[in-house]
Amino acid sequence: MKTTVFIAMIAATSIIVAGGSAYARGDRHGAPVDFETLDTDGDGKITLEEMQARGAARIAKVDTDGDGFLTLPEIEAEASARAKQVASRMLDRLDADDDGRLSAEELERPGRADRRFRRADQDGDGAVTKAEFEAAIAKMQDRRRGGGWAE
Incomplete structure (x- = not known):
């Protein structure tokens, strides 16, 4: 239970972040965010409102019942989906012998x-x-x- 709550807190924090630094690095939960994605009106400038709208859209995606609030089950579902994506990418990237399993040697990069x-x-x-x-x-x-x- 503690692990689930911890993962949910991490997911909620990453979902709610709407500051500039999150956008500069890219959307950590999908494709990198580019200027054009944030410049929704195409005027060549990103406004605070455009950045906030991106954050609101991400929250709305997690708010599956549309009530305007994130509940623990909604946050857990998002965290679980993200964890599955991370695990899948990790396996794809590190499974050198393509056996669907990661050995200690595959997990620890040389040096x-x-x-x-x-x-x-x-x-x-x-x-x-x-x-x-x-x-x-x-x-x-x-x-x-x-x-x-x-x-």
Whole structure:
């Protein structure tokens, strides 16, 4: 139950985001959003109203009963659909031997763990302290938030 609620919260947050940075990076739940998609009136400019309309349309898609509110079952259904899409893409991308299953070797890209460890081990002593670990997590979170418009 806790996992379902957590996934639902993540989905709701991503659905409701209507800020510029989400649009600059693209629609994470479908095709990248291009300028023309957001410029609904074709005047060569994107207004705040056009961006808000995009967000409202995404919310309306999840609001399956059309009452103007997102309920837990609606959010869970959207989260489940997205999770299935992510899982399918992951399997397609990583299943090197096309057997429909992912082995530990297929999941771990060569050198990925080594790179992560070296990044976290800031002083290069071969061990990661709690401070280095927390700094690495903060840096990763900053990177995930970055890449969009300044807000």
